[in-house]
Amino acid sequence: MPTVWVPSLLRPLCGGATTLQVEGQTLGEVLRAADARCPGFFERVVQDGAVRPELAVAINGQAENYPLHEPVGDSAEVAILPAIGGGGFSNFEPRERRPAGG
Amino acid sequence: MEAFEYIAPRTLAEAYQHLGNGKRTAMLAGGTDIIVQLREGRRSCDQVLDLKHIPELMALAFTSDGTLEIGAATPLADIYEDPEVARRLPGLVDAASLIGGIQIQGRATLGGNLCNASPAADSAPALIALAARLVIGSSAGTRELPVEEFFLGPGQNALQPGEILLQVKIPPQPPGSGACFLRFIPRNEMDIAVANAGVSIQLSDDRSRIERARVAVGAVAPTPLLVPAAADALVGQAPNAETLERAAQAAAEAATPITDMRGSAAQRRHLTRVMTLRALNGALQRATENR
Amino acid sequence: MPRTQVQTRLNGADIDFLCEPRQSLLEVLRDELGLTGTKEGCNNGNCGACTVIMNGRIANACCVLAVEAEGAEVTTIEGVARGDQLHPLQQTFLEEAALQCGICTPGFILAAKALLDKEPNPDEHRIRYWLAGNLCRCTGYDKIVKAVQKASAEMQEAKV
């Protein structure tokens, strides 16, 4: 069961919980499982079928621009944090490469 | 940069002739101020007169009575690299070797620094302290002016239309006198002075009293300032700490500084006292040494 | 705007070029003569990236009108090495990692060359004072000063 570190601003959705143990083999499934426990969670992290551009997700400490179909190991830790491109434009995702669908 | 004509007269007469042709003229010696001002549109002209090919303006020599005559277009590096100047006028060398980096000093001139008439001009306080006089020429002849009267306001000098600054004349410094020039800049090089001070004093034969003094400050008023009150606080007094402190305080009180990106008025007034005091100590040391 | 013909001695060769009076020596070196080794960093005399040697003295080429080069002797970075034989300073700058991006390096090498030609054994303060008109943002100056010191030592040994 992967562990989700609940970002401070989303804890009110989860009754104040700081971590969640949820089911899921991919990032999308994990976020949906978290949403089931904390209504509105998925919407706050995902937009247009991808992680919001101002956010980044870290799986086992590796922060990247993961697609929602990124596999997540059973004992993985998932954290949600501000994107650190710095300078705004540099973590710029050209349109064609934006993944389709959740 | 707007277009202009370039003229390099070989004689003063030729220069005066071009000056009188009704076109807006910019004088070019070292060019380290004027070229940048033209490029940034802070000045514009129809013709540029390059003065560096007129022998009188490039000459550097001591006259028989010990007066140093410096052609207005002589590069600063020529001045401070001259061993005789360094021996007789270390205060002048202080100033000449501080203006801009080495690249600037190989081109920039005393004439250019004075004509640019920046309130912070690094050559001004030293020349005022040394009681320098300026020789100004035109097709009608020449006139002389004490250097402190050459500055009318920020960027404004006393040249009339058709006139050229020809020479800076520095009288011999009597035995027992010493001069020193210091400036404060945030970095150790390349900055415009936040405050600068030039002083010269002459000690009595027995070094017990100060017989003559001139104190000048810069960057703390619309023009570089000769401060008579500071000199009065020195003349006739024993060259001790209290005397120098009183003179430095007098210099600070004469300052009318402004606040801008380079410094605040309060900071400049404070620095005027500090830099004048340090320059006085430097001058005192030189005066006692060459007694 | 009519152009003026200028004759000058550039890197040991007599050449002439046409230019407008408003063109700086930096602009002509780069855009007319194709000598792009002299770099523009600020175009107002504050960074030293356009340092050249003119009549034996270093100068910022951006603060010299090209027409002022008439009859002058000018050396740019392209004239420092002798064919493929690097000047000792060029060699020590490489050996001591005295450059990172390299845009300021031509200016530093000409400034340091003029210093060592004039004063064979300058101390660290003298080197730092002489090079204060050349800005570098990558190195923090440490390795540049050491490269100049090393070249100074090697050049003195070579003379002995």
Added chain:
Amino acid sequence: MTTIDRTGYKVIGTRPVRPDGVEKVTGKAQYGADIRLPGLIHGRILRSPHAHARILSIDTSEAETIPGVMGVLTAKELPAADDAIQDLGEGAVNLRELSDNVLALEKVLYRGHAVAAVAATSPHIAEEALKKIRVEYEPLPAVLDVRDAMRDDAPLLKEDRYTKSMGAEKTDRPSNIASHNQFHAGDLEKAFAEADAVVEREFTTKMVHQGYIEPQTSTASWNADGTITIWTSTQGAFVVRAQVAEVLRRPVSSIRVIPMEIGGGFGGKIPIYLDPIAALLSKKSGRPVKITMSRTEVFEATGPTSGTYIKMKMAAKDGVITAAEATMAYEAGAYPGSAVGAGSMTMLAPYNIENFKIDAYDVVVNKPKTSAYRAPGAPAAAFACESVIDELAKKVNADPLEFRLKSSSREGTRMVNGIAFPRIGHEECVEAALNHPHYRAPIEGPNRGRGVASGYWFNGGMQSSVVAAVNPDGTVNLIEGSTDIGGTRASLAMQLAETLGIPYEDIRPSVVDTDSIGHNDVTGGSRTTFASGMAAYESGMDIRRQMAARAAKLWNCTEDEVVYENGTLRCTKDSTKELTFKELAAQQPRTGGPIAGKASLVARGAGGAFATHIVDVEVDVDTGKVTVLRYTAVQDVGTAIHPAYVEGQMQGGVVQGIGWALNEEYYYLEDGRLANSSFLDYRMPTSLDVPNIDTVIVEVPNPGHPYGVRGVGEVPIVPPLAAMANAIAEATGHRFTDLPISPRRIVETLHGLEE
């Protein structure tokens, strides 16, 4: 001085001369502005004199008639002009703002914002033509200070911008606060109540610039077949290609970006400013167009780093830091996207603190859009945190380094974002600093002081691609796409040489354009030696596998019976069978044709790195001038590939930090004008302002890299701001919490001078 012995590396750890060195010391290297093309014409940009105004009209008719003018451009001709935000979606706001920053469409948001451009046969004619363009503005009130911008009554840069807070619209009314984020753990009230010592301070820093000596430059040619070629100095040719493709609505494949040598970037040459303008002017004029910014344009209109306000409160109990509470507000500039996020995650990274609460605000102001500046966001955050830690140490009378060591993070410590640290080296850095002769030496004399501080940066991984082609003479062409700002051609070649067991001199690296190699992300985030180095290693292993296969065929044995060591292949079955790399390279045609290794990867396992600095200063209390007497920088680099280039990164970062601490600032006038937009009054340190910078390389290898590499470029700028402030506090007895700690600030404070 490196602390651990080499683990048998032959090339790694040596100090060869970089392959691009001779060209750079002889002036032959081609930087962006050095490009010369037949028919080349010159572009210039018209920029807004107002900090905030609506553009009512732009009349370019007269400019177009001037002899020599060959093209005039305004934002109306940018494709983004006709996009309504709705159909682009929230995610593409970035694109809309990127285009608007290239050429303003409806509003100018900072003085210097580009509004029009001209191309002409000479730069002088182009400048004169700019004066003939008439722009009608409706000036609007501007806001320049970050705290002013956060107030409810502040003038709004964008009337319909609401604060985003992790995906939710936070405020009910529009605001200049673009986003708010928070990290929180533990019980702060309890920690502060039970503490032995609590320190609370407010800090401000000013907007500062990267200060690269080469101004931004771009040359573009819109070719007859509709393709576009761009020559520019950039940290990332592929990122330029992607941004230009978006702004011009052209397929990425139609754009070829040729990275020229780059004269410094430090993060500031990632965004694009000139490329789309040069391209469109080229299309209009049928000529290649070169645009180079003046130094004033670079200061006024390219991304500085944020001015900041940080309120910092920390507590200590039993000699350990137990709580940290911070409010951080960073100027984003004209559009959202400051580095407050990175600042909020690096600030406490050196320490294991149980109770923390960090609120981070990204705030737009009428100043140029900020961009990355070396560890973006981290130096200002460390200035606040490490200053307060120094006061805490004093209150519990602990040695400032011992105090930091006791609270240090280590493997397993969780960062504020929940991520657990892998193997890291902060403790090793603090210990190395504690035992260093500099820290052991007494510091005496009036108005002298010693300061210490630590710092952290994540270091990036991201995407890299290389190809390594074996030449018949046994040399290898390393074809890569990472622009080389500080010697990465050498550090990549060294890693490939080490992998192949051949001399460094036999590797011929070349940085190529976007048509000639797979995608490479920016040279930035201190990632190149790590990520492109990993790709170089993988391409070397690919070559070794291909060579082993050939040897096996030649020797009639299986591949796993072939051993590759020190550039020699041996057959374990028959010791007489041996081939050197060179020998096999010569037989490529007869053994299956040319051998080339390839690697394209997302480099994972980037090693975060720490630094601890020591500085001694003397303060002239009469003039307020600070002299740096001695500086020692200690830094964990994982493995130093080329120690001299590592030392150079450390020394350069330190001196940028010293400039930031003492004299550098954007000095704005009331009307939003930047007063000091020149190297004369934007005071970067000269050679005479700093001593030699002593460096200590600590090597705690990064398990995520074949040679243990960690990024080194950005960490060194993080500690200096606080180290200088702590040293000045010791020297003067006064704790300065506002940067720069200039002579003016020191004199006004110590002598009580009022304005």
